[in-house]
Amino acid sequence: MTALRAWLSDPNPASRRQARLGQAWLAWQRIQRNRLAMAGLIIVAILLLVAAFAPLIAPHDPLTQDLTRRLLPPGTPGNLLGTDDFGRDILSRIIYGARITLYIIALVAVTAPVLGLLIGTVAGYFGGWIDAILMRVTDIFLAFPRLILALALVAVLGPGIENAVLAIALTAWPPYARVARAETLTVRSSDYIAAIRLQGAGAPRIIAGHVVPMCLPSVIIRVTLDMAGVILIAAGLGFLGLGVLPPTPEWGLMISSGRKYLFEQWWVATMPGLAIFIVSLGFNLLGDGLRDVLDPRSASR
Amino acid sequence: MTSTPAPPPRNRLLPVVTQILLGLGTLAITLLGLLLITFVIARVVPTDPVLSIVGERATEAQIAAIREKLGLDLPLWQQFFIYVWDAMRGDLGTSIKTGAPVASEIARYFPATLELATLGTIFGTLVGVPAGVLAATRPGSIADQIVRVVGLMGYSMPVFWLGLIGLLVFYGQLDWVSGPGRLDPTYDMMMEFTLTSYTGMILIDSALNGAWDVFGNAVSHIILPAGLLGYVSMAYISRMTRSFMMNELGQEYITTARVKGMPEWRVVWVHAMKNVAVPLITVIALSYAYLLEGSVLTETIFAWPGLGSYITDALFSADMPAVLGGTVVVGVVFVTLNMASDILYRLVDPRART
Amino acid sequence: MSLLEVRNLRVTFDTETGLVQAVRGVSFSLGHERLGIVGESGSGKTMTGRAVLRLIRPPGRIEADAMTFDGQDILHASEREMRALRGKRIGMVMQDPKYSLNPVMTVGRQLTEGLRLRDGLGRADATAKAIAALEAVQIRDPGRVMDAYPHELSGGMGQRVMIAMMLIPEPELLIADEPTSALDVTVQAEVLSILDRLVRDRGMGLIFISHDLRLVARFCDRVLVMHKGLVVEEIAASRLLDAKHPYTKGLLNCLPRIGGPRGPLPVLDRAGI
Numbered sequence: 001m002t003a004l005r006a007w008l009s010d011p012n013p014a015s016r017r018q019a020r021l022g023q024a025w026l027a028w029q030r031i032q033r034n035r036l037a038m039a040g041l042i043i044v045a046i047l048l049l050v051a052a053f054a055p056l057i058a059p060h061d062p063l064t065q066d067l068t069r070r071l072l073p074p075g076t077p078g079n080l081l082g083t084d085d086f087g088r089d090i091l092s093r094i095i096y097g098a099r100i101t102l103y104i105i106a107l108v109a110v111t112a113p114v115l116g117l118l119i120g121t122v123a124g125y126f127g128g129w130i131d132a133i134l135m136r137v138t139d140i141f142l143a144f145p146r147l148i149l150a151l152a153l154v155a156v157l158g159p160g161i162e163n164a165v166l167a168i169a170l171t172a173w174p175p176y177a178r179v180a181r182a183e184t185l186t187v188r189s190s191d192y193i194a195a196i197r198l199q200g201a202g203a204p205r206i207i208a209g210h211v212v213p214m215c216l217p218s219v220i221i222r223v224t225l226d227m228a229g230v231i232l233i234a235a236g237l238g239f240l241g242l243g244v245l246p247p248t249p250e251w252g253l254m255i256s257s258g259r260k261y262l263f264e265q266w267w268v269a270t271m272p273g274l275a276i277f278i279v280s281l282g283f284n285l286l287g288d289g290l291r292d293v294l295d296p297r298s299a300s301r
Numbered sequence: 302m303t304s305t306p307a308p309p310p311r312n313r314l315l316p317v318v319t320q321i322l323l324g325l326g327t328l329a330i331t332l333l334g335l336l337l338i339t340f341v342i343a344r345v346v347p348t349d350p351v352l353s354i355v356g357e358r359a360t361e362a363q364i365a366a367i368r369e370k371l372g373l374d375l376p377l378w379q380q381f382f383i384y385v386w387d388a389m390r391g392d393l394g395t396s397i398k399t400g401a402p403v404a405s406e407i408a409r410y411f412p413a414t415l416e417l418a419t420l421g422t423i424f425g426t427l428v429g430v431p432a433g434v435l436a437a438t439r440p441g442s443i444a445d446q447i448v449r450v451v452g453l454m455g456y457s458m459p460v461f462w463l464g465l466i467g468l469l470v471f472y473g474q475l476d477w478v479s480g481p482g483r484l485d486p487t488y489d490m491m492m493e494f495t496l497t498s499y500t501g502m503i504l505i506d507s508a509l510n511g512a513w514d515v516f517g518n519a520v521s522h523i524i525l526p527a528g529l530l531g532y533v534s535m536a537y538i539s540r541m542t543r544s545f546m547m548n549e550l551g552q553e554y555i556t557t558a559r560v561k562g563m564p565e566w567r568v569v570w571v572h573a574m575k576n577v578a579v580p581l582i583t584v585i586a587l588s589y590a591y592l593l594e595g596s597v598l599t600e601t602i603f604a605w606p607g608l609g610s611y612i613t614d615a616l617f618s619a620d621m622p623a624v625l626g627g628t629v630v631v632g633v634v635f636v637t638l639n640m641a642s643d644i645l646y647r648l649v650d651p652r653a654r655t
Numbered sequence: 656m657s658l659l660e661v662r663n664l665r666v667t668f669d670t671e672t673g674l675v676q677a678v679r680g681v682s683f684s685l686g687h688e689r690l691g692i693v694g695e696s697g698s699g700k701t702m703t704g705r706a707v708l709r710l711i712r713p714p715g716r717i718e719a720d721a722m723t724f725d726g727q728d729i730l731h732a733s734e735r736e737m738r739a740l741r742g743k744r745i746g747m748v749m750q751d752p753k754y755s756l757n758p759v760m761t762v763g764r765q766l767t768e769g770l771r772l773r774d775g776l777g778r779a780d781a782t783a784k785a786i787a788a789l790e791a792v793q794i795r796d797p798g799r800v801m802d803a804y805p806h807e808l809s810g811g812m813g814q815r816v817m818i819a820m821m822l823i824p825e826p827e828l829l830i831a832d833e834p835t836s837a838l839d840v841t842v843q844a845e846v847l848s849i850l851d852r853l854v855r856d857r858g859m860g861l862i863f864i865s866h867d868l869r870l871v872a873r874f875c876d877r878v879l880v881m882h883k884g885l886v887v888e889e890i891a892a893s894r895l896l897d898a899k900h901p902y903t904k905g906l907l908n909c910l911p912r913i914g915g916p917r918g919p920l921p922v923l924d925r926a927g928i
Binding site: 036137139140145147149242266269284 | 465
């Protein structure tokens with residue numbers, strides 16, 4: 001263990017892999033020292049575990065109704081967080097809801113950055129009028145308020161989880177395109193790209209094989225930072241009834257159905273909101289810490 | 302001694318004018334793109350706009366007549382041209398639900414949103430800027446940690462949920478504020494029938510009329526939603542202020558000011574703040590735009606008759622012209638705010654003027 | 656009595672990777688003379704200059720056995736007492752006017768700020784004094800420079816403004832931290848001669864911090880050679896060629912000489928230090 005640590009923190013790495021692993025080790029140590037970032041990491045890890053083992057953890061089925069046990073307050077034996085207007089266990093619904101939330105952010109995370117990467121790298125690599133047009137389109141999408149555009153898109157596509165994801169992805173790609181373009185511009189004129197070009201590689205191969213990998217790290221950081229925003233927009237769509245359809249236990253939707261009982265049975269709307277809050281806080285803390293660690297300019301000291 | 306290079310000409314406003322003209326050019330292109338997006342959305346709507354007008358049992362001839370009247374028989378590019386032309390004249394189509402022009406309906410709803418978002422931004426700026434400065438001048442301190450965590454919490458809270466909790470606590474439990482709506486019904490009647498409307502913003506109109514009881518009631522209604530929106534914008538503004546201020550405080554001119562013996566408050570609030578103000582303008586404008594958007598969800602919670610309520614109501618009655626009209630208006634406000642912050646930026650930063 | 660007395664000065668930074676000692680025990684005393692501090696970047700010479708003004712911000716720490724200015728203890732002086740010293744009795748000119756002047760304030764405001772705020776002068780009096788100061792640094796059109804923003808000035812002009820700003824309150828000690836390194840070679844000589852004349856005329860003490868050994872030798876009476884946070888040699892400028900310490904000799908050997916051998920310059924040999 002100590003030998004491994006010494007190998008990782010060796011100031012004179014012998015191989016490129018050692019250098020890279022050493023860097024990662026250093027970054028990991030800095031994240032570890034950042035207590036808020038660790039808290040975020042733990043929250044995200046818990047979210048993953050809860051989603052993965054939902055059937056094992058949840059005390060009840062999230063969909064089974066029991067009208068004799070409606071609107072029970074938190075602390076009721078068997079219903080730790082109380083029950084909703086159909087007598088369903090709120091805790092179980094929140095646990096299963098973690099799966100929906102994770103599903104949505106996973107889908108957005110694999111679609112929006114891909115679209116952004118494609119547009120950003122193509123614009124940056126070719127430059128000229130292609131760049132001008134693509135970046136203008138990006139600016140126009142950036143000019144649109146995200147939630148409102150997502151609303152309009154869902155209104156057209158109809159409610160449903162896939163449509164909500166599509167709407168969010170279609171509004172989330174522009175920042176990635178910006179980041180990818182900036183990275184592309186810095187590598188475009190480098191010698192190794194020129195060398196590959198001299199070997200006769202075409203633009204698609206250069207972009208896919210050599211430009212995109214260079215852009216990935218900054219895009220990935222950006223994705224982590226954006227996840228909290230995606231969660232909030234997804235919950236907002238759910239709250240308005242434009243996301244997942246009932247009776248699926250989606251957190252935003254649960255808040256919306258608890259609204260009617262706000263003043264008498266406050267827990268129905270409060271509990272799922274807390275879940276959204278904690279999870280998006282987790283992503284924010286983690287993203288914040290990652291940025292501090294990976295971007296020394298924004299470090300707090 | 303060699304000659305000293307002469308400073309540039311005195312007129313500092315001329316470059317600003319050309320930049321504004323250039324900005325207006327990009328503004329026009331952006332707005333055109335905006336309209337193109339809503340146009341495309343409108344044309345892929347699965348519900349046929351003709352059907353919703355004439356009903357299911359219309360004859361072929363009736364449908365054709367309506368299609369012609371709506372211009373749907375024209376080629377798409379001509380339809381788009383007409384759409385843009387109409388929008389430029391302030392015609393955003395006709396609401397399917399009410400049959401009234403969308404533009405005039407929005408004009409009626411918009412002041413409520415504007416009032417709410419403006420007050421929220423004022424709260425957010427008044428609290429967020431000092432909080433960010435406080436955190437930046439004592440990095441790592443308890444104050445810094447508190448500002449950071451409170452800010453991150455603001456980033457992480459679903460605004461509609463925060464609204465519900467706010468109602469539950471401050472209205473339901475503590476009864477410190479009035480509930481949903483802009484005014485109590487009696488005052489609403491007064492506002493409607495006895496007072497002159499100047500701006501559509503109740504706080505301003507009632508003050509101009511000298512109707513202080515209405516004003517007081519309006520304050521008790523707006524304070525909660527504006528406070529919540531203010532918290533959200535405070536979260537953003539304080540974080541940005543902190544990071545800008547940290548950056549400026551590390552600059553060499555700050556050392557110069559200290560060498561000159563300037564007291565620390567002056568170093569921070571005059572020397573550094575003048576530089577922080579430059580990027581901060583953009584941030585505040587952006588957070589203002591955010592709040593206009595965030596009001597969509599807040600307004601549904603607080604039954605606030607603003608643009609957000611208008612769009613969501615239209616959404617549920619499948620009133621696409623109203624939805625898209627509202628979207629266009631919010632987009633235009635977004636773009637205009639961006640543009641305005643850009644101009645202000647150039648006016649404040651002497652380096653951007655040359 | 657000496658103007659400035661520094662005994663065993665240490666500057667430490669508490670960073671993520673542990674304590675970093677920028678200055679590790681520097682002692683010197685200064686009369687109304689010109690003292691040069693020479694060293695490579697990272698040798699602690701800048702930190703020494705800033706520590707005298709107590710301008711090291713957390714996480715940096717200043718420690719010393721004693722640090723006095725004109726008999727006054729500046730190691731334990733309150734922040735208020737330090738502010739009275741800074742600007743009034745001790746000034747500092749920094750490396751690059753591009754960064755050391757506030758970019759969004761006009762030159763005039765930056766020049767008159769101290770006069771108006773601390774000395775309570777009216778606008779007209781302060782402006783007159785500032786213009787006189789600009790004339791003293793040989794700026795020909797002071798009225799226009801007063802209204803200009805720093806980015807509108809050339810580097811040489813900016814540095815002259817900086818010098819004027821620091822000399823307005825007529826300090827007894829001026830710390831010049833690489834005052835010409837960021838300037839073009841042709842402008843360097845001009846700025847130096849202005850600085851030289853002003854310091855001579857007003858009889859102030861000068862600490863001249865530079866990496867340029869020859870420049871310091873020409874400009875100062877006495878030279879401290881710093882290396883890795885320590886003073887390795889203290890020597891009269893006129894006797895620099897007799898330097899004993901291998902580091903100083905190494906630095907001297909790296910300089911090209913007119914009429915010297917045309918081969919590659921020797922590289923500083925760190926092994927023997």
